[in-house]
Amino acid sequence: MPRNRQILLDNRPHGEASTTNFRLVTEDTPPLRDGQVLVRHHYLSLDPYMRMRMNDAKSYAAPQKLGEVMIGGTVGEVVESRNEKFKPGDKVVGMGGWQEFGVYDAGQPGALRKVDTTHVPLSHYLGAVGMPGVTAWYGLVKIIDPKPGQTIVVSAASGAVGSTVGVLAKARGCRAVGVAGGADKCRYVTHDLGFDAAVDYKQHQDAASLSRALKDACPDGVDGYFENVGGMVMDAVMLRMNAFARIALCGMISGYDGKPIPMSYPQLLLTNRMTVEGFIVSEHMDVWPEALKELGQLVAGGKLRPRESIARGLESAPEAFLGMLRGRNFGKQLVQLV
Amino acid sequence: MPRNRQILLDNRPHGEASTTNFRLVTEDTPPLRDGQVLVRHHYLSLDPYMRMRMNDAKSYAAPQKLGEVMIGGTVGEVVESRNEKFKPGDKVVGMGGWQEFGVYDAGQPGALRKVDTTHVPLSHYLGAVGMPGVTAWYGLVKIIDPKPGQTIVVSAASGAVGSTVGVLAKARGCRAVGVAGGADKCRYVTHDLGFDAAVDYKQHQDAASLSRALKDACPDGVDGYFENVGGMVMDAVMLRMNAFARIALCGMISGYDGKPIPMSYPQLLLTNRMTVEGFIVSEHMDVWPEALKELGQLVAGGKLRPRESIARGLESAPEAFLGMLRGRNFGKQLVQLV
Numbered sequence: 001m002p003r004n005r006q007i008l009l010d011n012r013p014h015g016e017a018s019t020t021n022f023r024l025v026t027e028d029t030p031p032l033r034d035g036q037v038l039v040r041h042h043y044l045s046l047d048p049y050m051r052m053r054m055n056d057a058k059s060y061a062a063p064q065k066l067g068e069v070m071i072g073g074t075v076g077e078v079v080e081s082r083n084e085k086f087k088p089g090d091k092v093v094g095m096g097g098w099q100e101f102g103v104y105d106a107g108q109p110g111a112l113r114k115v116d117t118t119h120v121p122l123s124h125y126l127g128a129v130g131m132p133g134v135t136a137w138y139g140l141v142k143i144i145d146p147k148p149g150q151t152i153v154v155s156a157a158s159g160a161v162g163s164t165v166g167v168l169a170k171a172r173g174c175r176a177v178g179v180a181g182g183a184d185k186c187r188y189v190t191h192d193l194g195f196d197a198a199v200d201y202k203q204h205q206d207a208a209s210l211s212r213a214l215k216d217a218c219p220d221g222v223d224g225y226f227e228n229v230g231g232m233v234m235d236a237v238m239l240r241m242n243a244f245a246r247i248a249l250c251g252m253i254s255g256y257d258g259k260p261i262p263m264s265y266p267q268l269l270l271t272n273r274m275t276v277e278g279f280i281v282s283e284h285m286d287v288w289p290e291a292l293k294e295l296g297q298l299v300a301g302g303k304l305r306p307r308e309s310i311a312r313g314l315e316s317a318p319e320a321f322l323g324m325l326r327g328r329n330f331g332k333q334l335v336q337l338v
Numbered sequence: 339m340p341r342n343r344q345i346l347l348d349n350r351p352h353g354e355a356s357t358t359n360f361r362l363v364t365e366d367t368p369p370l371r372d373g374q375v376l377v378r379h380h381y382l383s384l385d386p387y388m389r390m391r392m393n394d395a396k397s398y399a400a401p402q403k404l405g406e407v408m409i410g411g412t413v414g415e416v417v418e419s420r421n422e423k424f425k426p427g428d429k430v431v432g433m434g435g436w437q438e439f440g441v442y443d444a445g446q447p448g449a450l451r452k453v454d455t456t457h458v459p460l461s462h463y464l465g466a467v468g469m470p471g472v473t474a475w476y477g478l479v480k481i482i483d484p485k486p487g488q489t490i491v492v493s494a495a496s497g498a499v500g501s502t503v504g505v506l507a508k509a510r511g512c513r514a515v516g517v518a519g520g521a522d523k524c525r526y527v528t529h530d531l532g533f534d535a536a537v538d539y540k541q542h543q544d545a546a547s548l549s550r551a552l553k554d555a556c557p558d559g560v561d562g563y564f565e566n567v568g569g570m571v572m573d574a575v576m577l578r579m580n581a582f583a584r585i586a587l588c589g590m591i592s593g594y595d596g597k598p599i600p601m602s603y604p605q606l607l608l609t610n611r612m613t614v615e616g617f618i619v620s621e622h623m624d625v626w627p628e629a630l631k632e633l634g635q636l637v638a639g640g641k642l643r644p645r646e647s648i649a650r651g652l653e654s655a656p657e658a659f660l661g662m663l664r665g666r667n668f669g670k671q672l673v674q675l676v
Contacts, residue, residue: 052609230604252605262600266568267590270616271390278608 001028002040002079005314006069006099012056016257017325019318021054022070029101037106038080041096044314044335045073045126046321047160048228049280051256061280070098070317073131075115075122076337083107091117093125098317100337110285119300127160127332128306129295135281136164136226137291139248142284143277144224148173151218153237156228157198158185160306160332161250164295165226166195167304174224177217179210179233181327188330192305201233207264210236221245230254231261238268249278253325307331339366340378340417343652344407344437350394354595355663357656359392360408367439375444376418379434382652382673383411383464384659385498386566387618389594399618408436408655411469413453413460414675421445429455431463436655438675448623457638465498465670466644467633473619474502474564475629477586480622481615482562486511489556491575494566495536496523498644498670499588502633503564504533505642512562515555517548517571519665526668530643539571545602548574559583568592569599576606587616591663645669 003026010023032038050072053064064071074096078086083106086092094112096102104112115125127133146152152169156162157178166176166189178189178198186198197217204210214222214236221242227234230252238247255261269276298304309329311320317335324333341364348361370376388410391402402409412434416424421444424430432450434440442450453463465471484490490507494500495516504514504527516527516536524536535555542548552560552574559580565572568590579585593599607614636642647667649658655673662671 234604249604249608252608255605260602261605262602263604264598264600266572266587266601267593267599269614270587270590273616273618273621275616276607276614278611278613280611283611 001031002101003027004029004099004101006097007314007317008068009054009064009066009070011066013054013257017051017054017322019322022318024315030103032080032082032103035083035105035107037078037083037086037092037104037112039074039076039092039094039096039102039104039112040079041074041076041100041102041337043075043123043126044096044098044317044337045131046317046324046333046335047072047132048251048253048256048325050321051253051325055258071095072097073126074102075125076102081106086112086114091115091122093130098314100314120296123308123334124299124306126334127308128164128299128304129292131281132160132332133164133295134288134291135250136161136168137295138281138284138287139226139250139279140165140168140224141291142287143248143279144226144246146172146174146224149175150223151175151177151220152224152226153177153179153214153218153222154226154228155179155233155237156251156253157189157195158307158331159228159329162226162228163189163193163306163331164304166193167298168294170194171298171303175218175220177214177222179229179237185330188307192307204236207232207235207239211239214240224248226250228253235264238263238265241268241272241274243272245272245274247274247276249276256325309333311335313337339369340439341365342367342437342439344435345652345655346406347392347402347404347408349404351392351595355389355392355660357660360656362653368441370418370420370441373421373443373445375416375421375424375430375442375450377412377414377430377432377434377440377442377450378417379412379414379438379440379675381413381461381464382434382436382655382675383469384655384662384671384673385410385470386589386591386594386663388659389591389663393596409433410435411464412440413463414440419444424450424452429453429460431468436652438652458634461646461672462637462644464672465646466502466637466642467630469619470498470670471502471633472626472629473588474499474506475633476619476622476625477564477588477617478503478506478562479629480625481586481617482564482584484510484512484562487513488561489513489515489558490562490564491515491517491552491556491560491578492564492566493517493571493575494589494591495527495533496645496669497566497667500564500566501527501531501644501669502642504531505636506632508532509636509641513556513558515552515560517552517567517575523668526645530645542574545570545573545577549577552578562586564588566591573602576601576603579606579610579612581610583610583612585612585614587614594663647671649673651675
């Protein structure tokens with residue numbers, strides 16, 4: 001049995017999360033029971049939603065339990081199988097958590113899925129062709145429901161979700177405008193991803209100033225907004241929104257530490273007859289096949305070139321996670337384990 | 339030609355509106371052209387949306403023009419007609435504005451509508467069986483879309499819109515809970531209108547306190563919220579909302595004077611996967627016939643007994659309007675002109 005290093009949630013953050021909230025342990029992987037599969041994880045996904053799970057608060061999901069392996073998406077390779085549908089060498093995606101090996105009850109629906117790495121690199125199944133990609137797809141296609149010629153804005157535009165929103169919007173004949181932090185990310189958004197414009201929120205002290213910059217980037221106003229951030233960025237975009245505009249509310253990372261992030265101008269929702277809808281993609285499993293098909297084609301065809309920030313070794317996960325919450329990643333944040 | 343007293347918008351308010359924003363004038367009614375109808379107004383409707391129209395700001399409708407008769411719904415009796423579809427004595431509803439007589443281009447769709455006062459008093463066509471009633475119907479039926487057993491909360495519950503929301507929710511097998519200001523209004527909401535519970539917001543200094551009171555009134559949480567007010571009341575209700583709850587955003591009267599009314603906890607929209615939708619009923623004319631039919635039956639059958647606050651004489655309109663904005667009315671605010 002291989003030795004398995006794991007990272008547990010040791011205690012809950014008060015305010016900002018820190019590395020001291022986590023604990024690294026080592027144990028032997030248990031022997032497999034019938035139907036189970038042992039997977040060596042190649043990559044671990046780090047995503048903003050994990051920060052919310054660390055709080056002991058009412059949310060869309062139960063809190064991450066203390067003393068247990070941190071949850072998270074994983075891709076890897078089957079090393080041992082007592083399930084006839086999987087054999088050693090299969091590339092798979094699952095929710096293995098922050099550990100080097102995972103034991104999966106592979107017979108349970110959705111527990112483990114084989115993936116084809118011929119045209120799509122394995123790591124992208126944690127990003128553009130995985131949960132973040134489907135998140136982008138659901139919010140854009142099912143909530144914003146954009147029409148050709150409309151202007152779609154997305155915050156955290158260089159991230160795994162945001163970058164995909166922009167590419168999907170362009171594929172639908174929309175003007176795609178990204179909000180990102182810093183010149184490098186803005187350049188990536190327009191140059192590499194093909195957004196029509198990008199606005200650097202770090203150049204602005206308040207919503208009014210950011211909103212003026214958005215006016216130049218969105219001369220016809222904003223018809224759809226995919227929100228990952230909340231706070232000042234959301235206020236600024238809302239000031240530019242057109243009648244009947246729609247907001248897909250996917251994340252509000254600026255508030256995950258417990259800081260108040262009031263919406264300054266809710267009356268705009270009324271005067272512009274807007275719709276805001278919060279969602280979590282795991283509650284919409286019915287769209288995954290259709291979404292993954294389009295996303296896989298976009299990546300395989302080179303139209304969606306996701307960028308990745310890769311930390312090395314399980315022990316780097318806490319620091320990489322905290323950096324991502326502060327926007328230090330550039331594209332999809334992963335931890336490479338082999 | 340009868341002399342016609344009119345109230346014009348003379349100047350725009352800065353902050354709170356006041357009687358000095360209005361001006362009373364008298365003129366002769368003009369001679370009718372072919373197709374026109376002269377109506378003597380019996381009642382003038384006063385509604386919160388008028389306050390927003392007084393601002394020179396981007397909104398869902400063009401601002402009320404300075405020096406022109408204040409807009410508003412009216413019911414009355416035809417006194418002269420050069421339109422074959424109307425004859426003297428017909429009871430009619432229209433948007434005649436703040437004046438004693440109105441000249442209508444009765445051939446234009448929606449300009450003037452005959453009503454039957456056999457079972458429904460004329461004044462109710464400005465309330466429960468008119469624009470406010472259809473507003474309640476649209477927000478509840480088309481946006482909140484309630485299911486039997488769900489809990490529906492409405493703010494300004496004793497008003498023309500709020501009272502109708504509650505009665506419609508009860509007719510659909512829901513628990514109806516009203517938020518209103520003062521013991522009298524709360525008693526009316528539960529005793530006369532049949533709401534299951536009422537909460538007096540005036541007994542609470544902040545959203546946390548009001549939210550605790552709502553917890554008692556809504557032991558199973560809140561599934562749908564019909565919002566007329568905004569600000570503290572909205573924050574308090576949002577703290578009680580269930581997963582997949584829906585908010586119909588009809589008005590935010592607490593902000594019409596330009597006071598900031600931030601939404602304190604927008605992250606609840608995400609964690610509870612809620613939907614918020616702003617609307618204006620005049621953009622949904624297709625539902626009016628169906629809505630008016632149900633509303634007329636509820637009133638005729640005694641299941642909806644709308645309360646009215648009636649001011650007398652056109653000159654009383656400005657004071658009555660300002661009082662309504664401060665919640666001094668009790669039920670539908672009207673001005674009786676004959």
